[in-house]
Amino acid sequence: MNLRDSGAVPVNHLEAEDLQLWRGDRHVLKGVAFVxxxxxxxxxxxxxxxxxxxxxxxxxxxMVPEAGRVLCEGRDVRKDLPxxxxxxxxxxxxxxxxxxxxxxxxxxxxxxxRRSVPGSILxxxxxRVGASAWCERLVRTLSAxxxxxxxxxxxxxxxxxxxxxxxxxxxxxxxGQQVVGALMAEQLARGGAIVIATHQQLPAPVRAARILELAx
Amino acid sequence: xxxxWFHRLASPPYLYGLAARLTPWFAWPAALLILGGLYAGLVLxxxxxxxxxxxxxxxxxxxxxxxxxxxYVIMGVAAAVGxxxxxxxxxxxxxxxxxxxASFTVAALVTGSLWGKPMWGTWWEWDPRLTSExxxxxxxxxxxxxxxxFDDTQRADRAGALLAIVGLVNVPIIHYSVIWWNSLHQAxxxxxxxxxxxxxxxxxxxxxxxxxxTLFFAxxxxxxxxxxxxxxxxxxxxxxxTLRT
Amino acid sequence: MSSAxxxxxxxxxxxxAASFGQATPAAPALSAARLALARDLTLAFRKRGQLIQPLAxxxxxxxxxxxxxxPELARLRAMAPGVLWVAALLAxxxxxxxxxxxxxxxxxxxxxxxxxxxxxxxxxxKTVAHWLLTGLPLAxxxxxxxxxxxxxAAAVPGIVLVMLVGTVALSLIGAIGAALTLGMKRSxxxxxxxxxxxxxxxLIYGARATELAIAGNSYLAPLELLAALAVLAVTLAPLxxxxxxxxxxx
Numbered sequence: 084m085n086l087r088d089s090g091a092v093p094v095n096h097l098e099a100e101d102l103q104l105w106r107g108d109r110h111v112l113k114g115v116a117f118v119x120x121x122x123x124x125x126x127x128x129x130x131x132x133x134x135x136x137x138x139x140x141x142x143x144x145x146m147v148p149e150a151g152r153v154l155c156e157g158r159d160v161r162k163d164l165p166x167x168x169x170x171x172x173x174x175x176x177x178x179x180x181x182x183x184x185x186x187x188x189x190x191x192x193x194x195x196x197r198r199s200v201p202g203s204i205l206x207x208x209x210x211r212v213g214a215s216a217w218c219e220r221l222v223r224t225l226s227a228x229x230x231x232x233x234x235x236x237x238x239x240x241x242x243x244x245x246x247x248x249x250x251x252x253x254x255x256x257x258x259g260q261q262v263v264g265a266l267m268a269e270q271l272a273r274g275g276a277i278v279i280a281t282h283q284q285l286p287a288p289v290r291a292a293r294i295l296e297l298a299x
Numbered sequence: 300x301x302x303x304w305f306h307r308l309a310s311p312p313y314l315y316g317l318a319a320r321l322t323p324w325f326a327w328p329a330a331l332l333i334l335g336g337l338y339a340g341l342v343l344x345x346x347x348x349x350x351x352x353x354x355x356x357x358x359x360x361x362x363x364x365x366x367x368x369x370x371y372v373i374m375g376v377a378a379a380v381g382x383x384x385x386x387x388x389x390x391x392x393x394x395x396x397x398x399x400x401a402s403f404t405v406a407a408l409v410t411g412s413l414w415g416k417p418m419w420g421t422w423w424e425w426d427p428r429l430t431s432e433x434x435x436x437x438x439x440x441x442x443x444x445x446x447x448x449f450d451d452t453q454r455a456d457r458a459g460a461l462l463a464i465v466g467l468v469n470v471p472i473i474h475y476s477v478i479w480w481n482s483l484h485q486a487x488x489x490x491x492x493x494x495x496x497x498x499x500x501x502x503x504x505x506x507x508x509x510x511x512x513t514l515f516f517a518x519x520x521x522x523x524x525x526x527x528x529x530x531x532x533x534x535x536x537x538x539x540x541t542l543r544t
Numbered sequence: 545m546s547s548a549x550x551x552x553x554x555x556x557x558x559x560x561a562a563s564f565g566q567a568t569p570a571a572p573a574l575s576a577a578r579l580a581l582a583r584d585l586t587l588a589f590r591k592r593g594q595l596i597q598p599l600a601x602x603x604x605x606x607x608x609x610x611x612x613x614x615p616e617l618a619r620l621r622a623m624a625p626g627v628l629w630v631a632a633l634l635a636x637x638x639x640x641x642x643x644x645x646x647x648x649x650x651x652x653x654x655x656x657x658x659x660x661x662x663x664x665x666x667x668x669x670k671t672v673a674h675w676l677l678t679g680l681p682l683a684x685x686x687x688x689x690x691x692x693x694x695x696x697a698a699a700v701p702g703i704v705l706v707m708l709v710g711t712v713a714l715s716l717i718g719a720i721g722a723a724l725t726l727g728m729k730r731s732x733x734x735x736x737x738x739x740x741x742x743x744x745x746x747l748i749y750g751a752r753a754t755e756l757a758i759a760g761n762s763y764l765a766p767l768e769l770l771a772a773l774a775v776l777a778v779t780l781a782p783l784x785x786x787x788x789x790x791x792x793x794x
Binding site: 166168184192 | 570571575579646650651652655656659660661662666790
């Protein structure tokens with residue numbers, strides 16, 4: 084059991100090198116390659132089933148490609164996955180929230196496993212996404228949009244240099260989408276990188292440095 | 300160290316062709332050895348002092364039991380290779396082993412029961428060897444059941460492989476604990492599964508049959524692996540080319 | 545911890561760390577494990593009703609034997625070790641399905657795998673929580689079942705001790721099966737098929753130790769073997785479970 088205390092490493096350079104991946108008989112990733120630097124945002128688009136989620140999960144290291152590598156700072160991430168994971172935050176389709184805990188408790192456990200987060204910072208994050216009013220309610224009583232906001236608060240709490248976001252704006256109203264945009268802009272401004280899978284327009288202040296279109 | 304042969308083996312088309320070429324080399328010797336061994340054991344060997352003619356069933360029982368364990372070990376090793384080096388063909392080998400090993404286990408159980416009937420008067424006794432064989436059967440069934448539960452072949456392969464490795468580690472533990480359990484409850488009638496003291500005339504057919512069964516397993520495995528490869532690679536181009544020629 | 549200002553307005557940033565080189569250090573593994581444990585315990589207590597179910601099942605299965613065999617206490621006492629252990633085994637099987645199921649479904653396991661912390665350690669913490677909620681109560685309830693089967697009260701401490709050690713091993717071994725069958729619908733029978741053969745040594749030594757305890761003899765030898773199994777399970781099972789979880793996330 085690894086009792087290392089691993090700190091985040093800055094992600095100045097993320098590269099995907101000709102990723103090939105099959106799911107059963109389907110050739111999902113057909114030689115995906117890109118380079119992403121500090122303060123840059125990569126938008127991954129494509130129709131449903133084109134492999135956007137698969138690409139994000141491969142970048143995380145959850146899925147292993149049949150060929151190709153993911154490089155961070157020039158090193159294959161598979162050589163030291165825990166360190167790479169410490170530097171990234173992955174938000175999938177569903178917000179990883181427990182229905183029987185309050186929004187605040189969810190954040191406390193979810194982020195607390197990764198970083199020690201004092202209560203004041205937690206409250207600040209909840210205020211940031213406009214969740215202060217209902218953060219003490221059980222998540223099962225919240226709407227889909229509210230749950231998504233709690234997930235965003237988690238994003239705001241983590242000082243993760245790399246964000247991997249899968250359709251972060253689903254279920255959000257215009258105000259919620261503005262919050263996403265503001266958070267993403269701040270992330271890019273402080274030198275972080277974002278890979279976002281979405282077929283919608285990126286929220287206002289954010290511009291994609293490059294767009295990767297996946298074909299089904 | 301030259302690992303090229305190892306990596307070449309990992310290529311499905313190569314293994315497909317190699318298996319086809321090797322099969323007769325295992326199948327014919329296996330047939331000869333098994334027939335010869337059976338003749339020697341069932342006809343030529345003298346009857347046992349204690350057990351009379353009934354002991355002859357060990358010529359099928361012992362090789363079956365031996366194979367059932369050996370196949371499990373091979374299955375576990377193949378699964379480990381597939382899991383660690385991500386080799387699809389290793390998973391195909393492990394998947395092909397399972398039904399063969401399970402069949403050997405059933406054969407061992409049935410012949411063990413037939414052997415015991417004249418001695419015990421009952422069709423079944425919970426002696427350590429038979430009990431271990433039964434548990435081994437459940438280990439095989441669990442492996443096959445887990446694989447069958449996933450539609451995605453890759454997930455089935457990897458989950459099954461992990462189970463096979465866990466099972467392999469547990470087999471000695473389970474076997475030892477079954478022996479321990481049985482030693483506590485020695486039945487008053489001392490008809491146990493002892494191997495009779497064996498003069499060469501009795502032992503040789505047994506060894507011949509052991510080798511014959513091993514070769515038989517190899518032959519059947521090669522045939523099954525080819526079928527597995529066909530099934531898994533059905534969308535690949537090389538299949539169409541190979542089958543056309 | 546880098547400085548962070550309370551936001552004056554909604555648009556203010558949470559943190560002002562200029563470079564990620566100064567990012568906050570990761571939580572140490574022990575506190576991460578403790579949080580995982582605390583979360584599972586908190587969640588379980590919010591759904592208190594469900595905690596009773598394995599215990600009720602245990603009691604029910606125990607009750608089946610007098611009804612199916614004979615109400616004579618002498619006969620029941622002879623069967624008691626077996627009945628207790630079979631009931632405990634089945635009850636813990638029932639509870640196992642919920643070890644990882646919810647977390648796999650809502651993405652919590654995925655976040656654990658991506659947390660940078662040791663997944664083995666986090667799953668061990670979850671299994672400990674599971675044992676505290678199912679195995680421990682089972683071991684404490686066993687005396688009641690034993691008494692109902694005609695066992696002498698003097699045997700109770702021994703029964704509890706053996707059950708405590710045994711259920712630890714059962715929870716850990718079961719975690720492997722639970723992790724392997726993640727994502728499968730209706731995996732109950734398969735989970736049993738996978739877990740029971742691996743649990744047989746625990747059953748053998750545990751039942752023998754219980755039998756000796758009931759007879760008033762020394763049960764140290766089988767208990768030591770049982771403890772050895774438990775230690776082996778503690779060391780190896782979380783590794784296997786973590787590997788199985790990663791396979792399920794691929």
